[in-house]
Amino acid sequence: MSPIPHFLVIPFPILGHVNPLMRFSQFLVEHGCKVTFLNTEFSQKRAMAASSSSEQHNNNKNNKNSINIVTLPDGLSDEDDRNDLIEFHHSLKTTMSEKLPKLIEDVNKNNGNEESKISCIVVSVNMGWALEVGQILGIKGAVMCPPSATSMASLYCIQRLIDDGVINSETGLPIKNQELQLSPDMPVMDPAKLIWSNLGKSFFDRMVQETQTLISFGQWWLCNTAYELEAGVFSISPKLLPIGPLLPDDDLNTSTSFWKEDQTCLDWLDQHPPRSVVYVSFGSLAVMESNQFRELALGLNLLDKPFLWVIRPSNTNKHNNNYVLPEGFKGDKGKIVSWAPQRKVLNHPSVACFVSHCGWNSTIEGLYGGVPFLCWPFFSDQFQDKAYICDVWKIGMGFDKDENGVITRKEIKKKVEKLLGDEEIRENSLKWKEIVMKNIAEGGRSSENLKKFINWVKE
CATH class of the missing domain: 3.40.50.2000 (Glycogen Phosphorylase B;)
Known part of the structure; x- marks a missing residue:
């Protein structure tokens, strides 16, 4: 033996x-x-x-x-x-x-x-x-x-x-x-x-x-x-x-998570109909500039959809993310958590799409959940991952930045609506889920x- x-x-x-x-x-x-x-x-x-x-x-x-x-x-x-x-x-x-x-x-x-x-x-x-x-x-x-x-x-x-x-x-x-x-x-x-x-x-x-x-x-x-x-x-x-x-x-x-997962978001998802919730998470490292954070918050405000948004705590005591929700943000349709059990979220029937930084772990979890992506890469391999998501597997879309390099609230609203109305992307997402x-x-x-x-x- x-x-x-x-x-x-x-x-x-x-x-x-x-x-x-x-x-x-x-x-x-x-x-x-x-x-x-x-x-x-x-x-x-x-x-x-x-x-x-x-x-x-x-x-x-x-x-x-x-x-x-x-x-x-x-x-x-x-x-x-x-x-x-x-x-x-x-x-x-x-x-x-x-x-x-x-x-x-x-x-x-x-x-x-x-x-x-x-x-x-x-x-x-x-x-x-x-x-x-x-x-x-x-x-x-x-x-x-x-x-x-x-x-x-x-x-x-x-x-x-x-x-x-x-x-x-x-x-x-x-x-x-x-x-x-x-x-x-x-x-x-x-x-x-x-x-x-x-x-x-x-x-x-x-x-x-x-x-x-x-x-x-x-x-x-x-x-x-x-x-x-x-x-x-x-x-x-x-x-x-x-x-x-x-x-x-x-x-x-x-x-092995470095932050406590907020399990209450799963109960919150249970209260929503299938394919209705926009899930937003940018992983464990990405940091968003304050003006872009403001546009994202106000863009989620504009959606006629519930959203689950992960706003991660700072990685260190020395580097505070300083995320402050802007004036005018209501958030009544959404739920904000500091960290989520992501694989369970992405496999929940109420999740309609994943606004993601396109890190490979998140990409794999989204593929396994059969969820369409809205791609928001920040650095390193995330741009290559976005190319696969949008151009090869055809299971997502990217955002367009304005002349100042900002993804505006109107762009966020427009792309979410466009993605959720695209049945071909939805079918491709389910096809790739079956393959993996x-x-x-x-x-x-x-x-x-x-x-x-x-x-x-x-x-």
């Missing part, structure tokens, strides 16, 4: 990485694997504070469905700024890489026998240093990609884009005004809107280094997508393996790929 694979899963400690890697861990457990999930002490503290019951975060090793959660310090104090991703990454790497071998030794010792030792380390982007540690210790390594497969393919192709004279080797910005196609079957991309393009030179330098590490030490780049969603991507590298969409089992006690559900069902392509990966670890 072959030993049970034991995975050490290490996300970059932001919600957009922690959530999909926790979902991935759930799927591994369901396939009979052991999982140790490494959170930073700071992230775990936030998750426990946000949870309605700290029991959700107990290790409870006797429960066959449990995921063993362990922590390491990230090298910063609670008051330090974790929004500076370059400094944050440097602190993580220097602090955690030094402590990781001892943690692996302790986990192996606590498991009690040779066959239960950690057999594979799986990391998200920005945590490639852990794969280097793993190789030194003789442990297999893989990457679990929180962004789309297209975003990961663009990272994989950085050196090619530099060699072909498409982007500048120092800044990552396009050398000339031209469209880009990473492979013949992929949609055309704007090189000025690649995943790193508006995040600065230091971030690009970091991505170049990180990509080389992931290529060198990550045998597989596991993608939270279905093959049909991004079919052209997978010819770029055999490392890219679609295993999604990974959606959590709500019965398992593995909450088939992929994760028993015998589906994504399900079989996950088994392929687990069998590789067993070898």
